[in-house]
Amino acid sequence: MGDVTIAGRKLEHFHIAAFFRSREEEYEVLRSHIREGIDAGEKAIHICDPRLKHDHLQHLERMGVPISDCLRTGQLEVMGWNDAYLKEGRFDGDSMMALLEEAVMTSRAEGFSRVRMMGHMEWALENRPGIDRFIEYEFRVNQLLNRLRQPAVCVYDLNRFNGSDVMDVLRSHPYALVDGVVRENPYYVPYEQLLGTATRDKHS
Numbered sequence: 094m095g096d097v098t099i100a101g102r103k104l105e106h107f108h109i110a111a112f113f114r115s116r117e118e119e120y121e122v123l124r125s126h127i128r129e130g131i132d133a134g135e136k137a138i139h140i141c142d143p144r145l146k147h148d149h150l151q152h153l154e155r156m157g158v159p160i161s162d163c164l165r166t167g168q169l170e171v172m173g174w175n176d177a178y179l180k181e182g183r184f185d186g187d188s189m190m191a192l193l194e195e196a197v198m199t200s201r202a203e204g205f206s207r208v209r210m211m212g213h214m215e216w217a218l219e220n221r222p223g224i225d226r227f228i229e230y231e232f233r234v235n236q237l238l239n240r241l242r243q244p245a246v247c248v249y250d251l252n253r254f255n256g257s258d259v260m261d262v263l264r265s266h267p268y269a270l271v272d273g274v275v276r277e278n279p280y281y282v283p284y285e286q287l288l289g290t291a292t293r294d295k296h297s
Contacts, residue, residue: 095133097209097244099126102275107238109246109275110266112259116152119248122273124156126209126246131158136168136205138196140212143173167203170196174216184216184223186230190237197241210245214262215253231265232284246270 097104099111100122113119130137141149149171154160163169177192178184193210200208217227231247238245249262263269263280270276 097126097207098129099123099244099246100270100273100275101125104244104268104275105277106267107242107244108235108266109244109268109270110249110262110278111246111270112249112251114251118273120152120156122270123211123246123248127153127211128157130207130209131163131168133207134168134205135207135209136200136203137163137170138200138208138210139169139171140174140177140210141171142213142215143175145213146171146173168205178212178216179219179221183221184227184230186223186226186233189230190234193234193237193245194241197243208243210243211248212245213248213250215250218253228261228265231262232282235265235267235284 099109111119111123113122127137139149150160153169158169160169164171175182178189180188180192196210197208217224234245247262247266249259251259254262260280263278264282267278267281268275269278269280
């Protein structure tokens with residue numbers, strides 16, 4: 094398998110928080126990452142607002158992804174939040190991690206060498222059961238992605254998430270993409286360290 098790059102940088106870790114101020118900026122910056130995977134014959138799993146699935150596919154088509162062929166062969170799978178993060182109307186981190194692992198195992202069985210995942214994260218702003226544990230999930234999914242060795246980009250709209258939310262997101266992602274540039278994230282806290290802090294707080 095070749096390298097995974099995003100915004101011109103080779104990834105050393107598999108979990109990236111990508112911050113954008115517009116959908117146009119998002120698709121322009123992520124174009125090379127998405128096309129790189131498609132052109133290499135890798136599987137692409139994208140999770141978005143179910144109301145914007147058609148719009149998402151149109152953006153992919155404009156960047157040169159042959160969406161009809163990719164959908165037909167299963168190389169591209171576009172899911173709505175209701176089929177993933179908010180299945181059965183609630184968020185369950187364990188179920189979501191199981192879904193990701195199953196998707197990777199199934200894709201490998203289908204002959205795909207790698208799965209590139211991308212998720213739009215505005216679902217976390219909805220008032221649904223379990224949403225309060227979404228940042229904990231973001232921390233935990235690092236371990237899963239490292240074990241599976243599959244890259245995932247979590248897309249955040251800076252017009253929707255406030256400063257406190259953004260800081261929580263930064264703490265849970267080793268890499269951040271801001272203003273079109275990927276950087277190793279200095280605010281990142283490994284989950285093991287976070288657990289240690291929580292334990293110390295409990296006993297202090």
